[in-house]
Every structure is written in structure tokens, then in C-alpha cells.
Amino acid sequence: MTDAPFEPFAYAHARFGEIAWMCQNTNHLVPREVVEPAMLEAIRERRYTMYPQGKGDPELLDLVRKDFGLAPADPVILTAGGTEALYMLERALFRPGDEMISSDPGYPIIHRFAELAGANVRALPIYAPPYRLDLEKVKEAIGPKTRILVLIDPLNPLGSGYSREEVRSFADLAHDHRIYLLNDVTYRDFPERHTLAREFAPEQTITVWSVSKNCGLAGMRLGGLMASPDLASTIGRFHTNDLGVDVVAQWAARSALRTKATWLPAVRRQTRENAVRIREVVATVEGASLPVFPSQANMFPIDLAGTGIRPEAIQEEMLLRDGVFVRSGGYVSPLFGHRFIRVSFSNPPSDIERFARSFPAAVARLRAPTARAA
Numbered sequence: 001m002t003d004a005p006f007e008p009f010a011y012a013h014a015r016f017g018e019i020a021w022m023c024q025n026t027n028h029l030v031p032r033e034v035v036e037p038a039m040l041e042a043i044r045e046r047r048y049t050m051y052p053q054g055k056g057d058p059e060l061l062d063l064v065r066k067d068f069g070l071a072p073a074d075p076v077i078l079t080a081g082g083t084e085a086l087y088m089l090e091r092a093l094f095r096p097g098d099e100m101i102s103s104d105p106g107y108p109i110i111h112r113f114a115e116l117a118g119a120n121v122r123a124l125p126i127y128a129p130p131y132r133l134d135l136e137k138v139k140e141a142i143g144p145k146t147r148i149l150v151l152i153d154p155l156n157p158l159g160s161g162y163s164r165e166e167v168r169s170f171a172d173l174a175h176d177h178r179i180y181l182l183n184d185v186t187y188r189d190f191p192e193r194h195t196l197a198r199e200f201a202p203e204q205t206i207t208v209w210s211v212s213k214n215c216g217l218a219g220m221r222l223g224g225l226m227a228s229p230d231l232a233s234t235i236g237r238f239h240t241n242d243l244g245v246d247v248v249a250q251w252a253a254r255s256a257l258r259t260k261a262t263w264l265p266a267v268r269r270q271t272r273e274n275a276v277r278i279r280e281v282v283a284t285v286e287g288a289s290l291p292v293f294p295s296q297a298n299m300f301p302i303d304l305a306g307t308g309i310r311p312e313a314i315q316e317e318m319l320l321r322d323g324v325f326v327r328s329g330g331y332v333s334p335l336f337g338h339r340f341i342r343v344s345f346s347n348p349p350s351d352i353e354r355f356a357r358s359f360p361a362a363v364a365r366l367r368a369p370t371a372r373a374a
């Protein structure tokens with residue numbers, strides 16, 4: 001009999017109160033007063049006994065429109081996390097044999113959904129400066145079968161983002177080639193400035209958003225998409241949640257969006273300070289480096305190639321010894337995942353200090369296994 005493989009998520013969830021959760025780009029900094037009273041209100045009113053409005057709570061839909069600068073009649077589709085929006089749009093827009101241009105590193109479920117719909121993924125390698133898609137390389141990759149270009153901004157797992165001019169160039173490219181632009185803006189609230197591609201290519205762009213990361217609501221599973229009315233109705237045919245998404249999640253999101261201006265600046269500030277602290281720590285570890293700094297998001301990779309240590313080994317070491325959960329790169333990068341771990345840092349400073357103690361010590365132990373055995 002062989003031992004069952006170690007499952008880091010099962011291990012961490014079983015001890016979740018003790019874990020510094022730096023593995024999923026989640027946000028632990030939004031004050032609980034922002035969302036918990038709203039969730040409790042939905043529960044007290046026993047909203048869970050009936051279906052919510054199928055298209056979503058009207059005030060929530062208006063708040064989302066306001067947040068994205070949309071007009072009152074612009075379509076907004078609510079889904080169970082951005083993930084469901086990604087599934088719907090790829091299912092709706094791909095025909096077998098189509099191509100999608102994306103990146104490696106990138107966000108893997110987007111690729112998996114394309115494959116499920118019979119499309120082929122061209123993941124352009126971007127683990128080298130400038131650590132984001134290059135317009136000329138994307139142009140070269142476009143062919144007669146290209147149907148969707150994926151523009152995640154800021155990018156998971158790299159933390160790099162696009163300037164307004166770059167967003168405009170990609171939007172123009174999509175427009176000129178009559179291809180769709182999947183603008184995944186899950187992390188758009190972390191940088192000081194962000195540009196939505198729909199501004200330049202409203203007919204071509206599908207904007208996928210989420211309250212998982214900006215509002216600290218990953219467990220509530222709420223997100224959505226927006227697109228031109230025609231495109232939204234094509235995609236909307238594939239909505240499996242026609243009875244509406246989780247009502248407690250909607251109440252939480254409504255409260256978070258109503259008050260975003262009051263708490264987001266502090267979340268950003270702490271996230272940025274944490275990144276600086278992590279940089280200090282990484283600088284003390286020979287062979288480790290930060291390819292992307294500053295991050296435009298709440299995560300970045302730490303390159304370990306110069307340490308000779310496997311990312312999976314350090315993930316396990318830090319989790320088991322210190323309860324600090326970082327993520328090995330293989331999850332987000334078939335090509336480069338053997339080189340890096342991804343750490344996210346919208347966390348209280350106490351988590352970052354646990355990381356600061358754990359990471360250098362784990363590297364030292366793994367670098368010298370014989371010394372440990374002695």
C-alpha cells in the first residue's frame with residue numbers, strides 16, 4: 001500500500017485558524033464590520049428560505065454598474081464567482097478548433113475551460129521582462145482561428161499590470177482582428193490606476209470581475225461579467241444559475257461596494273507595505289529574488305531558481321513547520337512553475353512576520369539537508 005499524497009489544502013483547512021493564508025491571493029484586510037452585519041441581516045430575515053431575484057438584487061446590480069462606470073441599462077450578469085463567468089463565456093464563444101491566446105504563467109482554469117469547449121490554447125511565455133504580454137508577440141500569434149485574447153490585468157500570478165496605452169493597444173488589436181478580448185479584472189482594485197479595455201473596444205470586450213479579492217469575499221463565491229447587450233445575451237444563454245446566486249453573498253457584496261471608498265485605501269496601503277517587507281526578507285536569502293516589483297496586485301512570485309530548492313518542497317516545509325501557506329508555481333505555470341512560489345500578502349502584518357521568520361529558515365534547512373540529518 002502506498003501513502004496517500006499530501007494534500008496541502010485539506011491540511012490547511014483542517015487547521016485554518018492557525019494558518020497564515022498566503023496561497024490564494026485572498027484578502028484578509030477588509031474590516032469584518034463592512035460585510036458581516038449585512039450577511040447576518042440576510043440570515044435574520046431568513047432570505048435563504050426563498051430564491052433571490054434571478055438576475056440579482058437591483059441595488060447590487062446598480063452598485064456594480066456604478067463601480068465600473070456603466071450606464072443604468074448596461075447588462076451585468078452575476079455569477080458564482082468570476083469562475084462561472086469564465087466558463088459561460090468560453091462555452092458560449094468557442095467553436096471546436098478555435099484558438100485562444102493567453103500566457104504562461106497564467107490563470108489555469110481559463111485554459112481548461114477553453115479545452116473543454118474544443119479550443120486550442122496558445123500560452124505565450126511571459127516569465128521574462130516585462131513579465132506581461134507583448135503587443136508585437138500577440139500580433140504574431142494571431143491567426144485565422146484566433147477567437148479570444150486573454151488580458152488579465154493585473155496578472156495572476158505575476159502581479160504585473162498594463163498601462164492605459166497598452167490596454168488601448170490590445171483593445172485596438174482585438175477590434176481590428178474582430179476577436180474577443182477577455183479582460184479579467186479580478187485584481188483591478190489593488191493598483192492606484194487601472195484601465196478597463198471596454199472603454200476602447202466595447203463591442204469586443206467581455207469584462208470578468210469578482211468580489212473575491214478586492215472585497216475579501218472569496219468564500220462567498222460572487223462575481224460576474226459585463227459585455228455589450230448582444231454579446232451578453234449570447235453568453236447569458238449559458239447561465240446555469242438562472243435562479244440567482246447566493247443571497248448572503250449578494251448582501252455582503254452590496255455592503256462592501258456601498259462603502260468601498262471608506263476601506264479600500266487602507267487595504268491597499270497595508271498590502272503595499274507588506275510587499276515591501278517581503279522584499280526585505282527575500283533580499284536576505286541567497287538565490288531567491290523578486291522578478292516583479294512593485295506588484296500591481298496583492299501577490300507576486302518569488303523566484304527560487306538560484307537556491308536549487310523545488311517550490312513544492314518549500315511549500316510543504318513552510319506549511320507543515322510554521323503554518324505559513326504559500327503556493328508552488330506549478331499550479332499557474334507548466335513552463336516555469338518549477339522556478340517559483342507565489343505569495344499573496346493582503347494579510348495582517350502578523351502573517352507577514354510569520355512569513356519573514358519561516359521563509360529564510362525553510363530555505364536554509366532545505367539547502368542543507370545533510371546538516372539537518374546530522
Ligand SMILES: Cc1ncc(COP(=O)(O)O)c(C=O)c1O
Pocket residue numbers: 024025080081082083084107152156184186209210211212218221222223
Ligand atoms: C485571474 C483570475 N480570474 C478569476 C479568478 C476567479 O475568482 P473567483 O471565482 O473567486 O471570482 C481568479 C481567482 O484567483 C483569478 O486569479
